Amino acid sequence: MNAASFYGQAPKHLVAVDCIIFGFDEGKLKLLVMKRKLAPMAGEWSLVGGFVQAEESTDDAAARVLKLTTGLEDIYMDQLHCYGEVNRDTGARVISVAYYALIRIKDHDRPLAQEHGAHWLELHEIPTLIFDHNRMINDALVQLRNNAHFHPIGFELLPEKFTLSQLRSLYEEIYQKTLDKRNFRKKILSLDVMEKLEEKDKTSSKKGAHLYRFDPARYEVLMRKGLVFEI
């Protein structure tokens, strides 16, 4: 058997990407879901997705789909899982590779998202979506929690400058439990991966809270020294 026939015998498949896009706004963790405007399934809720093109990696396809809906590039994305059940899509056999993305809601192109029928919903507002998209969301939440525990990915959801209260409320949202204020400050500051700025944020208190900035370079150095990030 030569190479041509070896590959030629095998069946080909539609391959899609679906994106679970997380944002954090007004103290709440939110998800971008779309109400489809086009057939098939017009009017149904779904994740943002699209087909993988011939000259495009699955990672690139996910990035393209994200940009198409939010206008954002160079965003934190991670592959979640490949969903390969034969009948998962009711229209055709489609293998879907799911990705989850963390974005700063404030940065995204709101009109563009609206034009695509996209809505930001809180976790408890998520309706029934098409196919296995609810399962994808559940899987993404589990992975987000695991991942946030040992990697500094929370910062991807916050503005560049943030207060410790904002950071804590983000982790409270992700883990769905309240965290002790003093212990949280102690732990996160002891990691020594944030820069304390002179500026204060006065939008949420009269006294004002110091702003901090995550320092990726510092994080890298500490990782190489064997620091275990855990929060």
Added chain:
Amino acid sequence: MNAASFYGQAPKHLVAVDCIIFGFDEGKLKLLVMKRKLAPMAGEWSLVGGFVQAEESTDDAAARVLKLTTGLEDIYMDQLHCYGEVNRDTGARVISVAYYALIRIKDHDRPLAQEHGAHWLELHEIPTLIFDHNRMINDALVQLRNNAHFHPIGFELLPEKFTLSQLRSLYEEIYQKTLDKRNFRKKILSLDVMEKLEEKDKTSSKKGAHLYRFDPARYEVLMRKGLVFEI
């Protein structure tokens, strides 16, 4: 746009599965790799793999490939990652979904494996494999370590009945570090997920070591009560 044209526009892809098959034998963690007998790439080392068929889920394809090479069914398998780079396969554009499996080496069909050109190699013996297969193995090792840390998957690699010394040496292999004998016993026994048998194994000492058996039902009950398995 109707459903037919919506799906019809999208390109189709070859989709493969590749299996990283771990075994544990003579105190060593081993991997099943094949020396290909057929073109293309005859003589090259590769993982065990195959194409996803039309009426077959990716999970089923991985299970089929595993059975084809080892004769084993109902084996612990978990999806690792989907590798979707355009040029990762030099013969054609192939999207590959990698799975890793944990088997009891003693149980597998040795002649069948041999017939397929399969070899069990220790980690440090792994040669350069085709395509991105070495990367897959590295990713699988990372995932095996993470996974073994919080899930009772080590037992999948041991015979049904095993001694605590065997279990410890397995974890030493997985984590690549020596573990304190007393502390290990204390920790694993405190989890209370194993049944102590009357039988002793006398193959490795004159005194004989008690055999234990993992009790999945007990584990399930404890999990539901909120126990955190960690080893």
Added chain:
DNA sequence: TCAAAAGTGTTTACGTTACACCCATGG
């Protein structure tokens, strides 16, 4: 002057680590 969020230390409990000797037995 007071409401509202920011900021700050200490004590206690618990789990992890380090560590060395006796036991049982087959050859």
Added chain:
DNA sequence: CCATGGGTGTAACGTAAACACTTTTGA
């Protein structure tokens, strides 16, 4: 009788958890 691996407990240490009051300042 001795070599070999099996089996056992305790003390020191470090991290996580619990917990309440003072500070600042705009309205």
